[in-house]
Amino acid sequence: MSLSTRSLRKSYGASRALNGVSISAVPGRVHGLVGANGAGKSTLVKVLSGAIRPDSGSLTIGDWTGSALTPRMAQHLGIATIYQDPGLAPTLGIAENILLGREHARFGALLATGSQMSDVKDCLDHVGLKKPLKTPAGALSPADQQLLEIAKAVYRRAGTVIMDEPTAALGDADRQRIFEVVQRMRSAGVAIIYVSHHLQEVLDLCDDVTVMRGGEVVLHELTTDTVVDDLVTAMIGHTIPPRKVEARALGDVALSCRGVTQAAGLQDITFDVREGEVLGISGLVGSGRSRLARVIFGIESFEAGTMTLYGRPYRPRSPRQAVKSRVGLVPEDRKRDALLMFLSAGKNITLPKVPVRHLGWIRLRSETRIAKKWINQLGIHPPNPRTRPIAMSGGNQQKVVIARWIQAGSRLLILDEPGQGVDVGARDQILAAIRAAARAGTAVILISQEVEELQQIADRVLVMRRGRIVGEIGQDEISEETVIPLAMGSMQQTSEKGSRG
Ligand SMILES: Nc1ncnc2c1ncn2[C@@H]1O[C@H](COP(=O)(O)OP(=O)(O)OP(=O)(O)O)[C@@H](O)[C@H]1O
Ligand SMILES: [Mg+2]
Numbered sequence: 001m002s003l004s005t006r007s008l009r010k011s012y013g014a015s016r017a018l019n020g021v022s023i024s025a026v027p028g029r030v031h032g033l034v035g036a037n038g039a040g041k042s043t044l045v046k047v048l049s050g051a052i053r054p055d056s057g058s059l060t061i062g063d064w065t066g067s068a069l070t071p072r073m074a075q076h077l078g079i080a081t082i083y084q085d086p087g088l089a090p091t092l093g094i095a096e097n098i099l100l101g102r103e104h105a106r107f108g109a110l111l112a113t114g115s116q117m118s119d120v121k122d123c124l125d126h127v128g129l130k131k132p133l134k135t136p137a138g139a140l141s142p143a144d145q146q147l148l149e150i151a152k153a154v155y156r157r158a159g160t161v162i163m164d165e166p167t168a169a170l171g172d173a174d175r176q177r178i179f180e181v182v183q184r185m186r187s188a189g190v191a192i193i194y195v196s197h198h199l200q201e202v203l204d205l206c207d208d209v210t211v212m213r214g215g216e217v218v219l220h221e222l223t224t225d226t227v228v229d230d231l232v233t234a235m236i237g238h239t240i241p242p243r244k245v246e247a248r249a250l251g252d253v254a255l256s257c258r259g260v261t262q263a264a265g266l267q268d269i270t271f272d273v274r275e276g277e278v279l280g281i282s283g284l285v286g287s288g289r290s291r292l293a294r295v296i297f298g299i300e301s302f303e304a305g306t307m308t309l310y311g312r313p314y315r316p317r318s319p320r321q322a323v324k325s326r327v328g329l330v331p332e333d334r335k336r337d338a339l340l341m342f343l344s345a346g347k348n349i350t351l352p353k354v355p356v357r358h359l360g361w362i363r364l365r366s367e368t369r370i371a372k373k374w375i376n377q378l379g380i381h382p383p384n385p386r387t388r389p390i391a392m393s394g395g396n397q398q399k400v401v402i403a404r405w406i407q408a409g410s411r412l413l414i415l416d417e418p419g420q421g422v423d424v425g426a427r428d429q430i431l432a433a434i435r436a437a438a439r440a441g442t443a444v445i446l447i448s449q450e451v452e453e454l455q456q457i458a459d460r461v462l463v464m465r466r467g468r469i470v471g472e473i474g475q476d477e478i479s480e481e482t483v484i485p486l487a488m489g490s491m492q493q494t495s496e497k498g499s500r501g
Contacts, residue, residue, distance in 0.1 A: 001062040001078050001159035002026050002191060003048070008057035010043055012391065015382060017043040018054065019215035025160055025191040030182060032206035032223065033195045036235050036423040037395025038381040039212040041195045045164045048193070049081035050074035061160070077160075080153030084165040084394070084421070086145040090138025094129070094148060095120050097137050098155050123154040127181045142285060143174035150181050161185060162193045165394070167201065168421045169332075171284050171449040172484060179205055197395070197423055199228045211235055236425040243431060243456040245475055250459075251275025252310065254412050254443030255296065259305035265291050266302060267467040273412070278434065278444045280458030280478070282451070283487050288467040289447045290332050293414045296445070297329040298322040309412065328410030330402055332417050332447075339389045339397055346371035346385030349403045374403035378429050395422040402430055406437050413437060414445040419453050431457050451480045465489045 004024035010017045017040045025031045035041050046052045048059070050069035058067055061077045069077070088097050098120050120133070129147040131140065137148060146166050153161050163182075167175040175198075182205060185192060196202050202209055203223045211219035211234040219234040229239045253272045260269040266288050273279040283289045294300040296307070298316030307314045309325055316322040319329070340348055350367045371385035378399040381392070389397045402418055415434065419427045435457050438444050448454055454461050455478045463471045463486040471486040 003160050004060045006058045008047060008054045010054045016215045021217055023210055023217060025193050027189045027191045028186055029207040030186050030192040030194055030205060032202035032209040033193055034199060034202055034231055035212035037426055038393040040215040041212055042164055042393060045081060045162055045195060048079060048162055078158050079160045080156060080158035082149045082163045082166055084168050086149045088137035088145055088148060091136055093134040093136055094131060095133040097148060098152050123151045126154050127151045128177060142169050143177055146178055160191045164195045165421060173284060199231045232424055235423060240424060240428045245457060245459060250277045251441060254310060256308045260302050260307060261304040262302045265467055266295065269469060271462060271469065273443045273445055275441050275443050276438050278438050278446055278458050280454040280461035281445060281447045281464060282454060282461050282483050283464035287464040289464050290416055293329055293416050293447060296414060297327060326411040328405040328408050328413045330405045330415040330418055339401055341390040342388055344386045344388055345400050348389060348400050349374050351404060370407060374407060377433060378403055379426055395426060398422055399426060406433050410442060412443045416447045419450055451483050454478050463487050
C-alpha cells in the first residue's frame with residue numbers, strides 16, 4: 001500500500017528530531033533512508049509504526065489520512081516494522097512467533113489450524129528460513145532472527161514494510177539473504193522503506209533514496225542517478241578520503257595466545273599482538289571472533305592453552321580482573337553490555353578512568369573536560385555531557401561506549417564491530433581515534449566484518465572460521481577477494497537441508 005507523510009514534526013525538548021519531513025513509499029519499490037547518526041531516521045520509523053506521536057503533520061496510508069497512528073492502527077493498515085534488534089519472543093518457537101498476536105497464538109501453535117500452519121510454512125519458504133518450526137527464536141542466528149521478523153510481516157500480508165538497519169549486525173553472506181527477501185517482497189508489490197548506514201548497499205538495493213540531516217529531508221533521488229559520495233556530502237557536508245596505514249615500528253609483544261582451546265568453541269588459538277599494532281580479526285558471525293574477545297576479557301574461560309600479557313601469565317577470571325590488567329573491550333552488543341542508560345553520557349565516558357575517591361566537584365570538573373574532548377573528537381550528538389544515552393540515537397550511544405574505552409588508557413584494547421550502526425563520518429572519526437590509540441602504544445584487536453574498515457587501519461588480519469584461525473593476511477593483501485573466501489571456507493556446502501519440522 002502506498003504511504004506518505006506531510007511535514008512531520010517531532011521535538012524532544014529543544015532538540016528537533018523531525019523538522020517537517022515529507023516522504024513517501026510506493027508499492028513495488030524500495031525506498032532507502034540514510035543520514036548521519038541522530039538525523040531522525042528512527043524517529044520517523046517510530047512515527048510510521050505508531051510507537052510515537054508526531055507533534056504536527058499528517059500521514060496517509062492508502063485512503064486513510066490522519067495526524068498520528070497507534071501500533072494497532074499501523075498493523076491494521078498493513079504496516080510492519082522490523083527493528084535492528086528483533087522483537088521476537090526468544091523462548092517461543094518459530095511458528096509460535098509468527099502466529100503471536102493472531103487469535104490462536106495464546107493457545108500455542110499446536111492449536112493453529114492446518115491451513116494456518118501451511119500458511120506459516122509458505123511464509124518461511126518465502127523468506128528462505130529453513131529451520132524446524134519448533135526451534136526457539138532465541139536459538140536462531142542474528143540473520144535467521146531477521147528473516148523470522150520478515151516472515152511475520154509476510155504472514156500478516158503487510159503492504160508496507162519498514163526496516164531500520166536490518167543488516168547492521170550481519171556479515172556479507174547473511175546480508176545477501178536479507179537482500180534477496182527484500183527483492184522478493186518488492187516483486188510481490190510491497191512498499192518498503194529501508195534504513196541503513198551501508199550506503200553502497202542502499203544504492204544497490206533501493207530504487208529511491210532520501211537523505212535526512214538534522215531532522216529534515218536534504219536529498220531525494222533515484223538511486224540510478226546517485227553515487228555514494230553524493231549521499232555522504234548530503235549527510236555530512238563533505239566526502240571522506242580513504243585512510244592509509246602508515247608504516248612504523250611496533251613495540252613489544254602485548255598479548256600472546258598459545259593454543260587457547262575451549263571444550264566447544266575456540267580451537268588452538270595462537271597469535272601475538274604487539275604494542276602499537278592494530279590486529280584485525282575477520283570471520284563470519286559464529287566463527288569465534290566475539291568468543292575470543294570474551295576469553296581475553298575474562299567473560300568466558302578456556303580449557304587448554306596459555307595467554308601472557310607483557311610476558312606475564314594472564315588468565316582473567318572476570319572482566320574486573322581484565323580491567324585491572326588494563327585490558328579493555330568494546331563489546332558487540334553495546335546496549336545490553338556496556339551502557340548505563342540513565343547515567344549521563346559524561347559519566348559513561350569517564351567511568352573507568354576518573355577515580356571515585358575524588359571529591360564530587362573535582363570529579364565532575366575533570367569528567368566534563370574529558371567528556372567534552374570526546375564529544376568533540378567523535379562528533380557525539382547532542383554535544384552535551386549531561387545527556388543520557390537513553391535520549392540519544394543508536395549510533396551516538398555507540399560512540400559513547402567507544403569513547404569510554406579508548407580514553408580509559410588500556411594497554412590492550414579489543415573492539416568488537418566498532419563501526420556497526422555509526423554513520424560514515426563517525427566511522428572515520430572512530431577509526432582515527434583507534435589509530436591514535438595505537439600510535440600512543442596501545443595494542444589493538446579490531447574485530448570487523450567490514451573489509452574496508454580493516455583495509456584502512458589494520459596492520460594485518462587474522463581470519464577465523466569455526467573457532468579456529470584459518471589464515472593471516474598482510475596489510476597490502478587485505479581485500480574482499482582475500483578475506484571472504486577464507487572466512488566462508490566450506491561453510492556453504494554444509495548449510496542444513498531444508499526442514500519443515
Ligand atoms: N527519547 C528521546 N529523548 C530525547 N531525545 C531523543 C529521544 N529519542 C531520540 N532523540 C533525539 O532525536 C534525534 C533523532 O534521533 P534518531 O534516533 O531518530 O536518529 P537516527 O537518525 O535514527 O540516528 P542513528 O543513525 O544513530 O540510529 C537525536 O538528536 C536524538 O538525540
Ligand atoms: Mg536509528
